[in-house]
Structure formats: C-alpha cells, structure tokens
Amino acid sequence: MSFNAESAMRVNPPAPAQSWKGFPKYNFVGGHNDSASIPAKELAVSVTSILNREGSDLATYGLQSGPQGYTPFREAIASMLNRRAGMREDANSILVTSGSLQALSLIFDLFLDPGDVVLLEKACYGGTLSRLRTRSVEYVGVELDQEGMRADSLDQAIRQVKAKGKRPKMIYTIPTVQNPTGRVMSEARRHQIIAVAKEHDLPIFEDDCYADLIFAGGRPPAIRALDDDGRVVYCGSFSKSIGPAIRVGFIAADWPILSRLLALKTDGGTGAIEQMALSEYLGEKFDAHVDSLNKTLKTKAEAMADAIDEHFGASAEFERPKSGIFLWLKLPDAVDTSRLYQVASSEGVAINPGADWSTEETYGKKRLRLCFANPSVENIRQGISKLADICHREFGIPHHSSNTQRQ
Amino acid sequence: MSFNAESAMRVNPPAPAQSWKGFPKYNFVGGHNDSASIPAKELAVSVTSILNREGSDLATYGLQSGPQGYTPFREAIASMLNRRAGMREDANSILVTSGSLQALSLIFDLFLDPGDVVLLEKACYGGTLSRLRTRSVEYVGVELDQEGMRADSLDQAIRQVKAKGKRPKMIYTIPTVQNPTGRVMSEARRHQIIAVAKEHDLPIFEDDCYADLIFAGGRPPAIRALDDDGRVVYCGSFSKSIGPAIRVGFIAADWPILSRLLALKTDGGTGAIEQMALSEYLGEKFDAHVDSLNKTLKTKAEAMADAIDEHFGASAEFERPKSGIFLWLKLPDAVDTSRLYQVASSEGVAINPGADWSTEETYGKKRLRLCFANPSVENIRQGISKLADICHREFGIPHHSSNTQRQ
Structure with a gap:
C-alpha cells in the first residue's frame, strides 16, 4: 500500500504552499526593505564581539539570561524605547520574541477566545486580520482620520458590539506609521483612545513595528508611555528598521x-545569535542608521508617488507618504484590486490587494498597498508604469495617459 | 478604574511564569550542553563570512531563498543527513524551523485532531507529551527493549486502540539515542517498525534530535532513509550537537x-543570522566537533554513573550511558520522584521527575532523568552526593552509604 499523506492529516489541512520561484520582477508587496541600507558589517561585529566573549553560554537554553531573552539585549531595547518613544521600560518588562509575528500570536492567544470581538483600524495589517480569523475572533473596523484611529468612532463601535450582545475584548491599533495608511496618531488622540479604553475597561494592544520610520524624524510618545495602569501591551520589531530576515521582535508589558x-512561549527561547547581532548595535549606531534609512525611504516614496501621478493621473487618490514603507492607493469604483492583483502577478508585478488589508469589502476592493522600500527608483518607475498598463487594459482606468506604452 | 489584566484574558489563561532566578547550583535538568565544547569562534567566522558577502539580502523576508530557509544552509543540512544518516535529501526536502520544538508543533498541527491517538515509547520526551495534551490528543505508551520501541508491542497497541473505537493517527519515535533511555534502535527493528506502519497505514514521525551523540561514533540509518513511500516525517536539531541557545531545527519530508x-509556518521565516552561523560550519568541522563533543560527554556520563554507584549503590538501577546527555535512573518503589524533585529543587538540585517523561504514572513515579552534559565532573559528583542525601532523608533510600555526609 502506498502512503497517502493527505488522508493521514487532520480534518481540513491547509492548502499546500507553492514551491518558491524567486521574487517577482516588480516587487511591491510585503515588508521588504532597502538592501543598500542593511548594516551587515556592524551586525557581524556585534555577533563576533559577543560570541568571542560569551559564546560558551550557548550551551544553555536562554544563555545565562532565562527565557525572556538575552539580558543585555533586553536592556538595550528598554533603553531604546525610553529614548525614542518616551517609555519607562527595563529589562524585566521586555520579552524578546521570534519576530513581531510571534508577539501577535502570543498576545492574541492570551486574551482572545473564539467569538470575542477586537476593535481595530478599518484599514489594517493583513497578518493581524488573518490571525484573528484563524482564531474565530471577530473584528470591527474603526474610522481613521489624519490623527489616526478616531476615538469617537471607537467608542461608538464598542457600544454597537455590546448592543449586539457580543463581547468587545481588545483595542488593537497601529498608532505610529499605521499600516497601510502611514498615518501617525497625535498625542492628544492617544490620550483619547486611552480614555475610551478605560471607560470600557479594555486592554490596548499597541503594535508599533513601523514607528522608527518617520522621514522627518521624531515621533509622539507611545500609547504605553501615556498609560498609567498597565492596560497597554506593546510590540515592536527590527524587521522594518533593520531587515525582515532577522526574526527578532519584542513585547513590553x-x-x-x-x-x-x-x-x-514554549519555543525554548528566541535565537541567541540573532539577539547578539542586534545587542551591541542598538545605541547611537541604531539611531544614526534609522536617520539614514529614512532619507533613502523618502526618496523612494517620492519616486513612487511621482510615478503614480504620472501614470495614473486623476484616477489615483493617495497621500504622499511621510513615513513607513507603504503607499495606500485608492482607484475608482470600477477597479477590483483583487482581480488586478491576479493579473499583475502573472505579469511580474506584485501588489497587495486592499481586500486583505481592510475590514470592509467595498472599502478594500478599490484600494491596494504598494511597498516602495525594496525596489530601486528605476524599478519603481517601470513597475508603476506597467501596473497602470495592466489596470488600463483590465478596467479602462486610468483613462488618459502620457505613457506611450499604452497608446 | 484600575486595570485588572487577568479579567481581560481568555478563559483559563495559563498560570504566570516565575521570573527567572538563574540556574540551580546542581543543574541536571533540560537539554543543556557542555560549555567548553561550544565552537563559538567558528560560528562567528561563519556569520561574518556570509554577512560580508550577502548581508544586503537581510532586506528581504527569507533572504533570496524563500520561506523554507537559507538555500546554502538547507543544502548543508541535506548533505549532513545523507552523509551521517544514510538519507537522500536535497534542499527542496528540508524546511528550516525555529528549533525542533517548532517542528514538533507544526507536525502535530498538521496531522492531529483532538481525540486522535499517537503511539510512542512509554518513556518519552516530556515536551512531546505536553504538546499532545495541550491539543487534547491521546497517547499510548509502547514497550521498549534494548533495540528500541518493540514492533510487536506497537502492533498490539495499535490494535487495542482500534478495538476501543479510537483512531490511531501517528507513530512518534525517537529511535536514535532515545530520550530519556538513550537506546539506539537497531536497523532490523527500524524495518519492522516501518512494516507495522505500512500494515496500519500510519505516518511515522521520527524525532532524531540526539542522533549525533553516540559516543563510539556511527549510527544506524534513519528510519526515513529506509522508507520508500514518503511515510516518514523527520526532524532534527542543532541544540544537542552545538548548543540549545541557537534555535535552529529542521524537518525533512x-x-x-x-x-x-x-x-x-506563518512566522515570517526562521532567523537568518542563526542560519548563517551554522551554514558554513556543517561539513568536516561539524563532524570533528561532534567526535570531540562525544568524548567529553562520555567522560561526564561515566562520572555521573560512578557517582550514582557510589552514593546510591544497589538502590539505583540504570544503564551506563553510551550516548546522549541523559541518564535514566530507576529507584525503589518507596521513592516518589515527583516529591524528590520538589525537595531537591528547594535545595539547589534540579532533576526531571519521571512522571513528566512517562506515559504511565506508576512507571514514571520511581524514575528520574538526569542530564550530565552541562555540569562539570566535580559538580556532578557533589550534586549526586547531595541528591542521595536528600533521597535518604525523605525516603530512607539509599539504605547504606559510604558517604560520610550522611552518617
């Protein structure tokens, strides 16, 4: 009898992943970053320094630091958060995680049962939405304005959930460089959101993974910095400020x-060598690196915005990014970005369709997310031109164009 | 209103972890390894070499290798498995995981539903048993003899599960350097286990995390190497052969x-820098390292066996370890090792009580697991003497002793 693997699996196993064929030519998806900005040599110096000094500690789980993570690294993270985000952390309030994705999973696992309801921005990180769906947790989208998640809409949404007999359980927000909109919540709004959370006695999950990427520098204090009763659980990451192949994030709570x-967290700890690579890099070197990275990202953001203006013209509605690595683009109602995604994928242009990043179907259908951090300026120009071609061919939009390729 | 975190959590949240107070003075638990054997400088060389050459690839998730793991690392793992365990892998059949614990979780998640039954050795790795309990999966212990899991007992156990109307779903085995018994399954027995699996059409999960640690060198081919129809999913790790603070394991399937x-595996990939550290180390250097490590472990194993002979005398039944990092010790019926564990812990001697490593309560109650890899020879001698003192005081066993501390 030959073995039938599928019949041996659980009920409803996931669909098989496709084998990897390399990145698409025009890669505007995911959270990839600028290759030239990676501080590879400095990371190697940090690893080597610590391995030469303390390498024998690799013989024990968690080095000599226990399961929360390498102590000098937690101290460096706490110091960075206090310096950059106005927080008051120390090594004891930090848990190092295997990327912020593990942080999301742990926090959702601790707080949420099936049927619970999470309040979040109506345009929201797709990985959060998919993790909530996997847990059979419902989510309700809250309106955003220029200052971030609206406190009045949040309060109203919570009341509506309660009126339906359901249990609002958590406020999830990306207040600083919101994904995908790039908006930065004002300090005043942060206080208002905390007030709503207190009013309804809900915890706030502050996902701050992009917070270092404000092109002009500076940032408002973290919501966790403004909270005085332990209501806020905070997560951060080095995927966006250094590089996503390094899988190190952290929780502050x-x-x-x-x-x-x-x-x-029953994983035997987060990789020690990853932690060592960052540990001696998180002070002044990190701050200088982030300043330099932001200059590069600004250049790429402008290149993408210019290319969209050129090739999509009045069909495109968007804000020129002042932060982050994404541009959130709205196209006319006639466009279905999920279909655009499929056609563009087959022609080497990768985009994130808005449906995956939205709580409402009609809102998401005409929107898409474009990452400008990884491709070169030239590749951005070519790729946006090609995307406009495809969009025109499929939907008759954009109508008018100066792009001779579409004549 | 002050925030009550516990009332905001899910139904039945886990008990809080204790904050870490450092390792106990006599640390015979867990899978810690020999500090002096860590090849820290060589790992630093491997990281630095790759970061200097390919560091800019950190800008993309999964480097330029996709989600299965860094391609040169997967090639090196495949080559190592083919060379050392008689397997026929290539980079495409390897998935790099964040430690073998993630491998366990992924494999159990794919194959098992609540109520399913897993067949495994009656003395078995505690982390496997706890993961199955968390999933509401049942397990049935199979007898072991000197050649490993008994095929006749396995067949009988499967038939009994079926007779009860339950669904046997997987055979889980640690055939090479079994945890905790240290036994190595013979090649003939491996063929017999495959035959039973075929007869009942079950997958085999081969957990081979300790397989490099046979003091005399050499090992039988992996069960996966002897299977011809894709029935075996295999996992390995570098926690035991290099060091457990490095969180890199792998699956071959x-x-x-x-x-x-x-x-x-929705974690954004396993840490790139951990993979880089091992990637250029897995050839001849790795083989020489393992040979050297085995010599050290043999010395420590003999020190522990001698100390047990000296301090426990005829009260102790055990096999002198020829492999691995553990000694599996049986004490007389009067001893309850779970109580011994509690008392010894409070006096700085850490042991793993047999109950956590067994499928049967009465079998586990008089047994304990001792790790000899991390403590020094002198620390082993002192710690075993102290453990015998505590055991004598609590249970009147061992009866006679040459240890003046107990006069």
Missing part, C-alpha cells in the same frame, strides 16, 4: 501580562 | 507533507 505571555 | 507544513 507589565508583569501580570508579561508573565502569562512567557508561560505561552 | 516529501513535498506532499512539507508543502503543508510550510503553509502552517
């Missing part, structure tokens, strides 16, 4: 929460 | 299984 997250 | 495991 008060001990009543952190101790339970630690109990759920 | 045919594509119908591997592609689904990959679909379940």
Whole structure:
C-alpha cells in the first residue's frame, strides 16, 4: 500500500504552499526593505564581539539570561524605547520574541477566545486580520482620520458590539506609521483612545513595528508611555528598521501580562545569535542608521508617488507618504484590486490587494498597498508604469495617459 | 478604574511564569550542553563570512531563498543527513524551523485532531507529551527493549486502540539515542517498525534530535532513509550537537507533507543570522566537533554513573550511558520522584521527575532523568552526593552509604 499523506492529516489541512520561484520582477508587496541600507558589517561585529566573549553560554537554553531573552539585549531595547518613544521600560518588562509575528500570536492567544470581538483600524495589517480569523475572533473596523484611529468612532463601535450582545475584548491599533495608511496618531488622540479604553475597561494592544520610520524624524510618545495602569501591551520589531530576515521582535508589558505571555512561549527561547547581532548595535549606531534609512525611504516614496501621478493621473487618490514603507492607493469604483492583483502577478508585478488589508469589502476592493522600500527608483518607475498598463487594459482606468506604452 | 489584566484574558489563561532566578547550583535538568565544547569562534567566522558577502539580502523576508530557509544552509543540512544518516535529501526536502520544538508543533498541527491517538515509547520526551495534551490528543505508551520501541508491542497497541473505537493517527519515535533511555534502535527493528506502519497505514514521525551523540561514533540509518513511500516525517536539531541557545531545527519530508507544513509556518521565516552561523560550519568541522563533543560527554556520563554507584549503590538501577546527555535512573518503589524533585529543587538540585517523561504514572513515579552534559565532573559528583542525601532523608533510600555526609 502506498502512503497517502493527505488522508493521514487532520480534518481540513491547509492548502499546500507553492514551491518558491524567486521574487517577482516588480516587487511591491510585503515588508521588504532597502538592501543598500542593511548594516551587515556592524551586525557581524556585534555577533563576533559577543560570541568571542560569551559564546560558551550557548550551551544553555536562554544563555545565562532565562527565557525572556538575552539580558543585555533586553536592556538595550528598554533603553531604546525610553529614548525614542518616551517609555519607562527595563529589562524585566521586555520579552524578546521570534519576530513581531510571534508577539501577535502570543498576545492574541492570551486574551482572545473564539467569538470575542477586537476593535481595530478599518484599514489594517493583513497578518493581524488573518490571525484573528484563524482564531474565530471577530473584528470591527474603526474610522481613521489624519490623527489616526478616531476615538469617537471607537467608542461608538464598542457600544454597537455590546448592543449586539457580543463581547468587545481588545483595542488593537497601529498608532505610529499605521499600516497601510502611514498615518501617525497625535498625542492628544492617544490620550483619547486611552480614555475610551478605560471607560470600557479594555486592554490596548499597541503594535508599533513601523514607528522608527518617520522621514522627518521624531515621533509622539507611545500609547504605553501615556498609560498609567498597565492596560497597554506593546510590540515592536527590527524587521522594518533593520531587515525582515532577522526574526527578532519584542513585547513590553507589565508583569501580570508579561508573565502569562512567557508561560505561552514554549519555543525554548528566541535565537541567541540573532539577539547578539542586534545587542551591541542598538545605541547611537541604531539611531544614526534609522536617520539614514529614512532619507533613502523618502526618496523612494517620492519616486513612487511621482510615478503614480504620472501614470495614473486623476484616477489615483493617495497621500504622499511621510513615513513607513507603504503607499495606500485608492482607484475608482470600477477597479477590483483583487482581480488586478491576479493579473499583475502573472505579469511580474506584485501588489497587495486592499481586500486583505481592510475590514470592509467595498472599502478594500478599490484600494491596494504598494511597498516602495525594496525596489530601486528605476524599478519603481517601470513597475508603476506597467501596473497602470495592466489596470488600463483590465478596467479602462486610468483613462488618459502620457505613457506611450499604452497608446 | 484600575486595570485588572487577568479579567481581560481568555478563559483559563495559563498560570504566570516565575521570573527567572538563574540556574540551580546542581543543574541536571533540560537539554543543556557542555560549555567548553561550544565552537563559538567558528560560528562567528561563519556569520561574518556570509554577512560580508550577502548581508544586503537581510532586506528581504527569507533572504533570496524563500520561506523554507537559507538555500546554502538547507543544502548543508541535506548533505549532513545523507552523509551521517544514510538519507537522500536535497534542499527542496528540508524546511528550516525555529528549533525542533517548532517542528514538533507544526507536525502535530498538521496531522492531529483532538481525540486522535499517537503511539510512542512509554518513556518519552516530556515536551512531546505536553504538546499532545495541550491539543487534547491521546497517547499510548509502547514497550521498549534494548533495540528500541518493540514492533510487536506497537502492533498490539495499535490494535487495542482500534478495538476501543479510537483512531490511531501517528507513530512518534525517537529511535536514535532515545530520550530519556538513550537506546539506539537497531536497523532490523527500524524495518519492522516501518512494516507495522505500512500494515496500519500510519505516518511515522521520527524525532532524531540526539542522533549525533553516540559516543563510539556511527549510527544506524534513519528510519526515513529506509522508507520508500514518503511515510516518514523527520526532524532534527542543532541544540544537542552545538548548543540549545541557537534555535535552529529542521524537518525533512516529501513535498506532499512539507508543502503543508510550510503553509502552517506563518512566522515570517526562521532567523537568518542563526542560519548563517551554522551554514558554513556543517561539513568536516561539524563532524570533528561532534567526535570531540562525544568524548567529553562520555567522560561526564561515566562520572555521573560512578557517582550514582557510589552514593546510591544497589538502590539505583540504570544503564551506563553510551550516548546522549541523559541518564535514566530507576529507584525503589518507596521513592516518589515527583516529591524528590520538589525537595531537591528547594535545595539547589534540579532533576526531571519521571512522571513528566512517562506515559504511565506508576512507571514514571520511581524514575528520574538526569542530564550530565552541562555540569562539570566535580559538580556532578557533589550534586549526586547531595541528591542521595536528600533521597535518604525523605525516603530512607539509599539504605547504606559510604558517604560520610550522611552518617
């Protein structure tokens, strides 16, 4: 009898992944970053320094630091958060995670049961939405304005959930460089969001993974910095500020929460050598690196915005990015970005269709997310031109164009 | 209103973890390894070499290798498995995981539903048993003899599960350097286990994390090497052969299984820098390192066996370890090793009580697992003497002793 693997699997196994064929020619998806900005030599110096000094500690789980993560690294993270985001952390309030994706999973696992409801921005990181769906947790989208998640809409949404007899359980927000809109929540709004959370006695999950990428520098204090009763669980990452192939994120929370997250983290710890690579890099070198990276990202953001203006003209509605690595683009109602995604994929142009980044189908259908951080300026120009060609061919939009390729 | 974190959590949140207080003085638990054997400088060379050459690839998720892991690393793993374990892998049949613990979780998630039954050795790795309990999966212990899991007992156990109307779903085995018994399954027995699996059409999960640690060198071919129809999913690790603070493991499986495991691995990839550290180390250097490590482990194993002979005398039943990092010790019926564990912990001697490593309560109650890899020879001698003191005080066993501390 030959073995039938599928019949041996659980009920409803996931569809098989496709084998990897390399990146598409025009790669505007995901959270890839600028290759030339990677501080590879400095990371190698940090690893080598620590391995030469403390390498024998690799013989024990968690080095000599226990399961929360390498202590000098947690101290460096705390110092960075206090310096950059106005927080008041120390090594004990930090849990190092295997990327912020593990942080998301741990926090959702600790707080949420099937049927619970999470309040979040109506345009929201797709990985959050998919993780909530996997847990059979519902989510309700809250309106955004220029200052971020609206506090009045949040309050109203919570009341509506309660009126339906459901249990609002958590406020999830990306306040600083919101994904995908890039908006930065004002300090005043942060206080308002905390007030709403207090009013309804809900925890706030502050996902701050993009917070270092404000092109002009500076940022408002973290929501966690403004909270005084341990209501905010915070996560961050080095995927966006350094590079996503390094899988190191972190959670900052008060001990009543952190101790339970630690109990759920049964992975034997996060990789020691990844932590070593960042550990001696997080001070002044990191700040200088982020300043330089932001200059590069600004150049690429402008190149993409210019290319969209040129090739999509009045068909495209968007804000010129002042932060982050994404541009959130709205096209006319006639366009279905999920279909555009499929056709463009087959022609080497990768985009994130808005449906994956939205709580509402009609809102998401005409929107798409474009990452400008990884491609070169020239590749951005060519790719946006090609995307406009494809969009025109499929939907008759953009109508008018100066692009001779579309004549 | 002050925030009550616990009331905001899910139903039945886990108990909080304790904050870490450092390792106990006599640390005979877990899978810690020999500090002096860590090849820290060579790992630093490997990281630095690759970062200097390919560091800009950190800008993309998965480097330029896709989600299965860094391609040169997967090639090196495949080559190592083919060379050392008689397997026939290539980079496409390898999935790099964040430690073998992630491999366990992924494989259990793919194959098992609540109520399914897994067949495994009656003395078995505690992390496997706890993961199955968390999933509400049942397990049935199979007898072991000197050649490993008994094929006749396995067949009988499967038939009994079926007779009860339950669904046997997987055979899980640690055939090479079994945890905790240290036994190595003979090649003949491997063929017999495959035959039983075929007879009942079950997959085999071969957990081979300790397989490099046979003191005399050499090992039988992996079960996966002897299987011809893709029935075996295999996992390995570098925690035992290099050091557990490095969180890199791997799965080897045919594509119908591997592609689904990959679909379940939604962590953004395993840390690139961890993979780089091992990537250029896995050839001749690795083989020489393992030979040297085995010599050290043999010395420590003998020190522990001698100390047990000296301090426990005829009260202790055990096999002198010829492999691995553990000694599996049986004490007389009067001893309850779970109580011994509690008392010893409070006095700085850490042991793994047999109950956590067994499928049967009465079998586990009088057994314990001792790790000899991390402590020094002198620390082993002192710690075993102290453990005998505590055991004598609590249970009147060992009766006679040459240890003056107990006069």
